[in-house]
Amino acid sequence: MPKKAVVLLPETTHILEQMGLQIKYARLRRKIPAALVAERAGISRATLVSIEKGAPSVAIGCYAAVLHALNYMDKDLLLVAKDDELGRKLQDLDLPVRKRVPKR
Numbered sequence: 001m002p003k004k005a006v007v008l009l010p011e012t013t014h015i016l017e018q019m020g021l022q023i024k025y026a027r028l029r030r031k032i033p034a035a036l037v038a039e040r041a042g043i044s045r046a047t048l049v050s051i052e053k054g055a056p057s058v059a060i061g062c063y064a065a066v067l068h069a070l071n072y073m074d075k076d077l078l079l080v081a082k083d084d085e086l087g088r089k090l091q092d093l094d095l096p097v098r099k100r101v102p103k104r
Contacts, residue, residue: 006056013056020054023063026070027052040069 008016027037038048043062050058051066067074 003057008056013054016056017054019063020052023066023070024052026073030070032070037066037069041065 027034034048034052035045038045041048041062042065047058047062048066051063064074064077067076
């Protein structure tokens with residue numbers, strides 16, 4: 001059965017490309033060869049190249065493995081959607097509002 005093509009908005013595609021480039025720069029700043037990062041992450045070098053290009057078809061677990069191989073940078077994933085400002089505002093709108101003061 002053929003894989004389904006991932007359809008992303010252009011803005012999301014740009015974000016993935018930017019993230020891939022940042023991963024590549026992090027690897028280059030540390031002067032770690034691509035083959036070593038791929039080995040540490042347990043992926044092929046071709047998959048690492050795809051990650052550094054921001055390919056949407058690569059599993060997020062592979063992205064996390066590469067970040068971990070770059071000296072435990074995977075902890076940054078905990079920051080994703082941490083401060084959900086819009087979600088909190090929507091939640092506040094659903095809170096019940098009392099019309100009367102409770103009796104004593």
